[in-house]
Amino acid sequence: MLKITPYLGILVIVVAIAGLWYPILGYFMLVVFGTLLVISPLRGRWFCGNLCPRGSFSDFWIAKISQNNKIPPILRSLWIRVPIFLLMMGFMVYRLLQTHGLFNQIGMVFVIMCLATTIIATLLGLFISPRTWCTFCPMGTLQHILGKDRYQIQLKNDKCIACKKCDKVCPMQLEVRKALSEKDCIKCSRCIEICPKNALAFKN
Template sequence: MNIIRKIREHVRLIVQITFTALSNGYVNGFLQGTIYKGTSKKICVPGLNCYSCPGALGACPIGSLQAVLNARQYQFSFYIIGILMAIGAFFGRFVCGWLCPFGLVQDLLYKIPLFKKLRRLPGEKYLRLIKYGVLLLFVIIFPISIVNIVGIGTPWFCKLICPSGTLLGGIPLVLKNPLLRETIGVLFSWKVLVLVTILVLSIKLYRPFCRYLCPLGAIYSFFNPIALYHMEIDQTKCTKCKVCQKNCGLDIPVYEKPNAMECIRCGKCIKVCPHDAIKSSIMLKKSEK
């Protein structure tokens, strides 16, 4: 019974670890320092999982979107956009909370009891808007408008920002390939600096990358208020005690905004509600009177 109870308490963590292991299951890639190039690489995984990760069996939707935005044939880009819309319409930011490998990394780091935890940074309201700017500029505008002499753009988010790509792709490949180690320069050092900053901040602040920088989270956030998977508040039970907000890592007033754009659907508010007033549902929302 104790084992069953512990499993129930850590269901989300188990799902996160399992999905990360399955989507990065090409073990030979890690052993040999190579990238898997099989047919499954044409399929996008739902979370931010670097295409260049030695173990990755699928493609990153953000990387794929950048790669095709300046293409002359748009069928594949429509496929990517369609995948993002379908996942968002069904699950919203549930993907961020349960299926994203870099989300798992941040969650594990936040469990380290080294520093006093922060609930938010100064200017939190405005800092959370940065990810929409990253989506607009680095994922959409720059890859389309900044092209080389033959008209090919650059995946600027992957090149300059993405910490998941550095951690899961860049560093393992550099460690296993001596030739790559000889070619790394200022750009790689910059990306490592970005990664280290986010990792250190993740020990003190819950999911800083998801809060401020992730363009994939920005896309899914638009669907949160309308996604089929959603949160509901039983107003006959809710006393607005704010226990849900006090226990929310993202400091969301769940009792007021159960489907806020920032919510990653971790489900902690459901567990801590003393009145059992919060629940999740996959059904269509009931119209409010």
């Protein structure tokens, strides 16, 4: 996790709310999209755990009032995620084609997408777990596919004492020691930081 990570959540609110009056803010979504496209082939879902504004919003805002229930495993399935990705991307393209290239209308499409997904993510975060949305987020799914096995966690078995502290802090609810090659690890480093024996580390 970066020092700036806890503060990025405010950007979601700015784009989703202020963007209704200032559509130009919607173009921030293109910056997000471009950044994750560059990072994900090198570090998988690192963007999700360190630079994603919605991820920050979920971790440091929603988490305070979430019911923290177990995330339904089915949401992690690509059979669910890929159709959602195609549906949302298809809808976005359809809406963009209707703008006829008008600058503000294009920006508003991105604002509405941000607002709609933020509402969904917030509701899921409140009633299930803060990072529920992240298990099937279209951008997370794209990083899941592009990232492959990049930048995975490595376990030093001789140091591990099976205390499971790593599992308890994982925002994605992964069983860390059993999911070392899990593509949906968001590389937030929480498991590494909390390990009392320094048994975990990233490998390039």
